[in-house]
Amino acid sequence: xxxxxGSDLNRNPPHPGRLDHAEGASIPLHSRVxxxxxxxxxxxxxxxxxxxxxxxxxxxxxxHERMHDARLWDLRQKRDRQMHGIAEWxxxxxxxxxxxxxxxxxLDHYLEQFETNARANGIHVHWAQDADEHNAIILSxxxxxxxxxxxxxxxxxxxxxxxxxxxxxxxxxxxxTDLGERIQQLDDEAPxxxxxxxxxxxxxxxxxxxxxxxGTDPDDDDVHYLTEQQxxxxxxxxxxxxxxxxxxxxxxxxxGTFVVCTNEGNADLSANTPPxxxxxxxxxxxxxxxxxxPVFVRLLSRSALGSPITQYTSHFRGPRRGGExxxxxxxxxxxxxxxxxxxxxxxxxxxCGACMNTCPVFRRSGGLSYGATYAGPIGLIIDPTFxxxxxxxxxxxxxxxxxxxxxxxxxxxIHEQIAGWRRVLAETHELPLMKKVxxxxxxxxxxxxxxxxxxxxxxxxxLKHLPRFMVYNRLNTWGHGREVPAPPRxxxxxxxxxxxxxxxxxxx
Amino acid sequence: xxxxxxxxxxxxxxxxxxxRPLPQVPFFDPPPGTDLPATFRESxxxxxxxxxxxxxxxxxxxxxxxxxxxxxxxxxxxxIRGNRSLSDDTPPASLADIDIGVVRASFGVAETGSxxxxxxxxxxxxxxxxxxxxxxxxxxxRIVSNLHRAYQRPEWRSMHYAxxxxxxxxxxxxxxxxxxxxxxxxxxxxxxxxxHDG
Ligand code: SF4
Numbered sequence: 250x251x252x253x254x255g256s257d258l259n260r261n262p263p264h265p266g267r268l269d270h271a272e273g274a275s276i277p278l279h280s281r282v283x284x285x286x287x288x289x290x291x292x293x294x295x296x297x298x299x300x301x302x303x304x305x306x307x308x309x310x311x312x313h314e315r316m317h318d319a320r321l322w323d324l325r326q327k328r329d330r331q332m333h334g335i336a337e338w339x340x341x342x343x344x345x346x347x348x349x350x351x352x353x354x355x356l357d358h359y360l361e362q363f364e365t366n367a368r369a370n371g372i373h374v375h376w377a378q379d380a381d382e383h384n385a386i387i388l389s390x391x392x393x394x395x396x397x398x399x400x401x402x403x404x405x406x407x408x409x410x411x412x413x414x415x416x417x418x419x420x421x422x423x424x425x426t427d428l429g430e431r432i433q434q435l436d437d438e439a440p441x442x443x444x445x446x447x448x449x450x451x452x453x454x455x456x457x458x459x460x461x462x463x464g465t466d467p468d469d470d471d472v473h474y475l476t477e478q479q480x481x482x483x484x485x486x487x488x489x490x491x492x493x494x495x496x497x498x499x500x501x502x503x504x505g506t507f508v509v510c511t512n513e514g515n516a517d518l519s520a521n522t523p524p525x526x527x528x529x530x531x532x533x534x535x536x537x538x539x540x541x542x543p544v545f546v547r548l549l550s551r552s553a554l555g556s557p558i559t560q561y562t563s564h565f566r567g568p569r570r571g572g573e574x575x576x577x578x579x580x581x582x583x584x585x586x587x588x589x590x591x592x593x594x595x596x597x598x599x600x601c602g603a604c605m606n607t608c609p610v611f612r613r614s615g616g617l618s619y620g621a622t623y624a625g626p627i628g629l630i631i632d633p634t635f636x637x638x639x640x641x642x643x644x645x646x647x648x649x650x651x652x653x654x655x656x657x658x659x660x661x662x663i664h665e666q667i668a669g670w671r672r673v674l675a676e677t678h679e680l681p682l683m684k685k686v687x688x689x690x691x692x693x694x695x696x697x698x699x700x701x702x703x704x705x706x707x708x709x710x711x712l713k714h715l716p717r718f719m720v721y722n723r724l725n726t727w728g729h730g731r732e733v734p735a736p737p738r739x740x741x742x743x744x745x746x747x748x749x750x751x752x753x754x755x756x757x
Numbered sequence: 758x759x760x761x762x763x764x765x766x767x768x769x770x771x772x773x774x775x776x777r778p779l780p781q782v783p784f785f786d787p788p789p790g791t792d793l794p795a796t797f798r799e800s801x802x803x804x805x806x807x808x809x810x811x812x813x814x815x816x817x818x819x820x821x822x823x824x825x826x827x828x829x830x831x832x833x834x835x836x837i838r839g840n841r842s843l844s845d846d847t848p849p850a851s852l853a854d855i856d857i858g859v860v861r862a863s864f865g866v867a868e869t870g871s872x873x874x875x876x877x878x879x880x881x882x883x884x885x886x887x888x889x890x891x892x893x894x895x896x897x898x899r900i901v902s903n904l905h906r907a908y909q910r911p912e913w914r915s916m917h918y919a920x921x922x923x924x925x926x927x928x929x930x931x932x933x934x935x936x937x938x939x940x941x942x943x944x945x946x947x948x949x950x951x952x953h954d955g
Binding site for chain 1: 760761763764765767768769770771772773774775777778779780782783785794798800803804805808809810811816819845846849850853868869870871876882883885886887897903904905907908909913914916917918919920921922923924925926927928929930931932933934935936938939940941942948949
């Protein structure tokens with residue numbers, strides 16, 4: 250092996266051709282004009298979310314739509330480069346899927362194993378049935394320790410639990426430490442993406458939010474300036490917080506370890522600085538063994554951002570010296586989902602966001618248009634399990650093109666499950682009237698092959714008319730701002746009848 | 758305890774009764790003869806870390822020279838002395854004014870350019886995050902090929918805290934523009950220095 254000598258190795262460091270780490274874009278992007286940020290879906294009690302209406306507003310802001318689309322597509326392409334760089338990529342996906350399915354079909358066993366090992370290492374383990382119980386457990390811990398301020402790392406589970414609002418009402422200050430999540434907190438918005446929470450904002454939007462909330466220069470929208478200002482303003486809050494909260498990406502039953510992946514190191518700051526450390530963890534995050542962990546760590550950031558690993562992959566197996574560590578294992582509907590025959594494998598999700606980055610509807614409409622904690626393809630499956638009526642329109646915000654399924658590192662059949670929800674919603678009468686009409690028309694046509702063939706064989710083929718009706722109605726976000734391809738001059742059946750069928754002497 | 762019992766009971770009642778065996782995970786080793794330090798260097802730099810050019814000099818001298826330019830320095834490495842002392846009861850938040858911290862990594866991972874820093878390497882965990890800049894010494898003999906090999910290491914079963922750090926703190930949350938030093942260290946410099954036991 251060359252270079253065992255320290256002095257040789259310390260010479261002439263190589264230079265990177267391209268910065269492919271963290272969320273960094275591999276192509277230069279820059280918003281050109283200031284444009285007001287479109288706001289997300291309006292939430293009106295249990296009324297079904299008008300995703301298409303919110304998407305229309307997003308598309309009506311062309312600068313936002315263009316940047317959003319370009320940025321996410323860049324992440325998708327970076328992901329592809331990483332995938333092609335690893336010969337065993339498909340093996341890893343298969344392993345990840347098999348490990349998760351094994352863990353989920355033995356979930357009680359692995360949860361108990363984790364609990365036993367974590368307790369043996371000095372971790373306090375709590376169990377929460379739902380969002381309310383999760384919030385109450387943490388509040389009582391904070392009250393016991395006299396905590397006035399909590400620093401927090403990004404966690405979708407706490408978003409699910411409405412944690413920030415709850416703490417605000419309870420008089421505990423919560424400070425987000427992830428830059429994107431902090432931007433969203435200061436702007437009083439939910440994260441719009443599981444990995445890049447403020448991806449729908451332009452630099453000018455951030456400048457406006459920071460000027461309003463942190464007192465920065467409203468005319469300076471330089472990204473380095475904004476990031477530095479946030480660092481300087483947040484640091485003192487971190488240093489004298491009395492508790493820190495993180496989520497977890499993976500939980501290892503065998504060792505009682507939980508793993509947190511970030512690029513900013515903010516989870517480590519939150520966990521390691523204050524005396525009290527808390528982690529909120531969904532029960533589906535558990536994997537059996539340490540040797541399973543590299544499969545997921547190798548897939549997660551590559552799928553999410555196109556970098557080989559996050560800058561920080563942190564492992565917590567017990568409290569630090571003089572510290573106290575509490576883990577809250579949260580169900581909040583997961584155990585119910587486990588029993589849904591068509592949808593239980595959605596629990597394999599590792600929240601990499603790859604399905605969002607590749608989804609044409611998500612890229613064009615922005616995550617806030619979904620009006621739910623989880624947006625994009627995986628959200629369309631998970632959200633209706635939380636509230637079937639409120640999220641009844643979401644499974645229609647998809648082209649069912651299958652791209653999400655192709656990129657998913659744990660091989661969830663995402664587009665089939667979305668189609669599955671459409672069926673379930675139709676059967677349980679959760680379809681809005683307009684969709685019922687469309688489904689009935691299309692269903693009738695599609696279930697009668699001869700009729701379908703006649704329809705598409707007419708000069709005004711169905712590709713022009715039926716899909717236009719289905720694609721360009723107000724309910725299908727995807728149709729806004731795009732054109733269907735020109736219909737072929739003849740249909741496949743016509744071509745087949747004219748060519749192959751005659752040769753074989755059979756009628757079509 | 759009743760929530761615990763309720764959750765576990767629901768999980769038991771709902772978990773699909775399907776045979777899903779736990780697969781064997783191969784090591785996916787690179788071809789024999791792969792130059793691990795060279796692979797490590799390449800990955801480390803791609804993740805935003807730097808390897809200062811030491812020329813003919815002793816890397817430890819180069820570290821000392823860099824340290825001499827900073828007002829507040831703190832070292833966990835016996836060969837290097839900082840001007841801020843560290844003991845196991847140093848309050849974690851008190852490390853915030855350190856300009857440069859120095860630590861020795863337990864091992865490195867060639868595939869990802871990561872260094873493993875444990876609670877023992879750091880003594881106070883915030884030494885990895887609160888200083889403005891971090892310098893890491895790594896024994897080139899302690900580089901494993903990939904993450905599968907990395908997770909075979911003993912640290913994961915003995916330490917309460919260990920991090921695979923790959924480059925400095927980084928963000929691109931605003932328009933995809935990469936910025937180092939979002940919250941944690943602004944730079945990560947690595948020097949290959951054989952360990953006494955390595
Ligand atoms: S469904 Fe798959 S692709 Fe989408 S976030 Fe989850 S793991 Fe990633």
